[in-house]
Amino acid sequence: IAGITQAPTSQILAAGRRMTLRCTQDMRHNAMYWYRQDLGLGLRLIHYSNTAGTTGKGEVPDGYSVSRANTDDFPLTLASAVPSQTSVYFCASSVGTGNTGELFFGEGSRLTVL
Amino acid sequence: KQEVTQIPAALSVPEGENLVLNCSFTDSAIYNLQWFRQDPGKGLTSLLLIQSSQREQTSGRLNASLDKSSGRSTLYIAASQPGDSATYLCAVRVLTGGGNKLTFGTGTQLKVEL
Numbered sequence: 001i002a003g004i005t006q007a008p009t010s011q012i013l014a015a016g017r018r019m020t021l022r023c024t025q026d027m028r029h030n031a032m033y034w035y036r037q038d039l040g041l042g043l044r045l046i047h048y049s050n051t052a053g054t055t056g057k058g059e060v061p062d063g064y065s066v067s068r069a070n071t072d073d074f075p076l077t078l079a080s081a082v083p084s085q086t087s088v089y090f091c092a093s094s095v096g097t098g099n100t101g102e103l104f105f106g107e108g109s110r111l112t113v114l
Numbered sequence: 115k116q117e118v119t120q121i122p123a124a125l126s127v128p129e130g131e132n133l134v135l136n137c138s139f140t141d142s143a144i145y146n147l148q149w150f151r152q153d154p155g156k157g158l159t160s161l162l163l164i165q166s167s168q169r170e171q172t173s174g175r176l177n178a179s180l181d182k183s184s185g186r187s188t189l190y191i192a193a194s195q196p197g198d199s200a201t202y203l204c205a206v207r208v209l210t211g212g213g214n215k216l217t218f219g220t221g222t223q224l225k226v227e228l
Binding site: 004033040041042043045090092101102103104105106107108 | 145146148150155156157158159160163203205207215216218219220221
């Protein structure tokens with residue numbers, strides 16, 4: 001089934017550790033996004049990529065980095081995790097920034113930083 | 115700065131009722147608006163996408179309308195069923211210099227009771 005795959009689905013992490021959340025899509029979408037969802041704050045954009053080889057900062061980029069080496073993969077890295085990064089992280093993709101822009105989401109990665 | 119508000123935050127209705135969920139946004143210069151459904155512990159599922167030039171979109175028992183000038187969208191659910199219980203989110207997309215930005219509301223949590 002085509003879609004977006006995120007891994008891990010859940011992780012508990014000690015503060016200060018490095019963590020990479022993986023995201024792979026098989027829909028050949030140009031644009032990919034990372035959001036975090038927190039109670040009362042809704043979804044906030046962390047980083048995005050309009051096409052392979054390019055990335056951009058979203059609303060809450062500090063403490064996170066991304067790379068887009070190819071069309072399918074868009075990993076999110078926490079270089080040194082802090083408790084405020086405890087959240088549910090969603091990867092999403094869309095056909096293109098200038099097209100319909102309909103967003104498709106993965107199932108999420110629940111991260112707890114202690 | 116675009117702000118998206120969804121009222122009510124929570125709604126409980128008996129099975130079979132027709133209901134309306136509301137979404138309002140502060141900046142009417144949007145590119146499109148998308149309605150999502152989110153089940154507990156799951157990702158977001160796209161329901162309907164309305165382009166800025168459109169007034170409504172329909173899919174099965176769902177109908178979404180868009181009034182850009184007043185900054186409002188409604189999601190109408192006909193003959194509600196317990197399986198419709200979920201959180202419904204709207205998101206508006208605006209075009210920016212570097213791409214586009216999607217702003218989410220915090221959602222309406224719907225419970226349809228037998």
